[in-house]
Amino acid sequence: MRENNNKIWDVIIIGGGASGMMAGSIASSCGKSVLIIDKNKSLGEKLKITGGGRCNITNNEPDLHKFLKIYGDGAPFLYSPFSIFGVKDTFNYFESRGLSLVTQARNRVFPVTEKASDVYEVILKDLKKNNVSIKSNCVVKKINTNNNLIESVETDSGLFYSKSFILATGGMSHPETGSTGDGFKWLKNMGHSVRNPTPNIVxxxxxxxxxxxxxxxxxxxxxxxxxxxxxxxxxxxxxxxxxxxxxxxxxxxxxxxxxxxxxxxxxxxxxxxxxxxxxxxxxxxxxxxxxxxxxxxxxxxxxxxxxxxxxxxxxxxxxxxxxxxxxxxxxxxxxxxxxxxxxxxxxxxxxxxxGYERSVVADGGVSLKEIDMKTMSSKLYKNLFITGDLIDINRNSGGYSLQICWTTGYIAGISA
Ligand SMILES: Cc1cc2nc3c(=O)[nH]c(=O)nc-3n(C[C@H](O)[C@H](O)[C@H](O)COP(=O)(O)OP(=O)(O)OC[C@H]3O[C@@H](n4cnc5c(N)ncnc54)[C@H](O)[C@@H]3O)c2cc1C
Incomplete structure (x- = not known):
């Protein structure tokens, strides 16, 4: 059903995966009215299958320099965001919400319960506590811009307006979880440089x-x-x-x-x-x-x-x-x-x-040079914030992808 929705939200988050959920939890805790739109019935479908269902939530490498080296050419861009929200903050975020974490071989960190669904539940509980509105089963079709600002999103159930927008539609790996590369297409059409995605960690x-x-x-x-x-x-x-x-x-x-x-x-x-x-x-x-x-x-x-x-x-x-x-x-x-x-x-x-159906991430995405890494805002659209797998950061397995989601989601959440 199409809605004629005149409400202007403080923040609309397009995509409720790991980074979108984190952004929603943080933006709402800052007192913002937040709407998460996702095409799936339930949020966090990919998060729930991470680490073979155990969720390798981050990597407990204490040396930041060594940690960031994993991201190759992306590393120089990441010092600033990681000084705002790094691995320790990930521990604090989850443990202060009752999810104990444990460090296993090769510094990989998992919830003690070894259940990815517990990670999802913890963030979802936070979203509910902070009255975040969730519009699931809703496909975003188009992003409407006006004078280098985002004005609204067009969905299969009507238009939604907001002051700020967080784009968190993920990459292209495991498309059955909802990440089908829509964000890459929109960003390209909006004038961003997007390196073509290819399956990686595959x-x-x-x-x-x-x-x-x-x-x-x-x-x-x-x-x-x-x-x-x-x-x-x-x-x-x-x-x-x-x-x-x-x-x-x-x-x-x-x-x-x-x-x-x-x-x-x-x-x-x-x-x-x-x-x-x-x-x-x-x-x-x-x-x-x-x-x-x-x-x-x-x-x-x-x-x-x-x-x-x-x-x-x-x-x-x-x-x-x-x-x-x-x-x-x-x-x-x-x-x-x-x-x-x-x-x-x-x-x-x-x-x-x-291919993508078996890859953990897709390489490629929007260029780091086009994002203000202190806020995660697009340098082309000031009220657009970009998170997670949409960003062109190469990485290895070991908790490094989700940490990017927590870091970029947190920063977009406080900045939007
Ligand atoms: C099998 C597997 C195991 C993994 N294990 C780990 C691990 O253990 N540790 C680790 O660090 N990383 C792991 N990863 C990588 C990690 O899961 C991703 O980096 C992370 O989930 C990306 O989060 P995201 O927020 O960018 O996007 P996603 O989690 O992909 O979420 C994007 C969301 O956007 C929604 N969406 C997309 N398009 C639209 C649209 N047009 N309209 C509305 N909604 C839309 C989707 O439905 C989806 O919910 C794994 C990945 C896979 C595939």
């Missing part, structure tokens, strides 16, 4: 059956080395998760930007070293010992003790021209060396990166 698709057959297996201490047209590019050490389409896990997700660049240039292969802290000689010695103790067993049986746990059957499928039915005592030295080399370099053919 898993890899590969063509190898052995990888896909390991779907669900995760190996915690692996080294993976990437090659472009046969030339070594870079290596990473850590946990690798095998999926039905290829590879994932933090190490892969955080390498995806570099891999995307390689894929643009040519053929990309990767090799997993299943024993990164053992050289070929030492690995062979250990295999010889296992073979000596199991001479009359088949290679298939013994290989289960040689390959990383749970991987033997899948690895066997890599064409080595070795008969896994033969007895260990008949294995030739050449075959043994082949096995050693294989475990030190399991071959993978990377075909492409997965």
């Amino acid at each position: 898993p890899l698709a590969v063509s190898d059956t052995w990888v896909k057959n390991l779907a669900g297996v995760s190996l915690s201490f692996m080294k993976i080395t990437f090659f472009l047209e046969g030339k070594k590019q870079f290596s990473k050490l850590g946990k690798i998760l095998f999926t039905h389409f290829g590879l994932s896990g933090p190490l892969i997700l955080n390498s995806s930007r570099n891999i995307a660049l390689l894929l643009e240039k040519g053929d990309v292969k990767a090799y997993i070293d299943a024993y990164p802290d053992t050289n070929e000689g030492k690995l062979e010695e250990s295999i010889i010992k296992t073979f000596d103790a199991n001479k009359n067993k088949t290679l298939r049986t013994v290989f289960k003790d040689i390959a990383p746990e749970g991987t033997a059957k899948a690895i066997e499928e890599i064409d080595l021209s070795i008969d896994f039915n033969m007895k260990v005592h008949s294995i030739t030295k050449d075959d043994r060396k082949k096995i050693v080399r294989l475990l030190k370099a399991l071959p993978i053919s990377v075909t492409h990166l997965m």
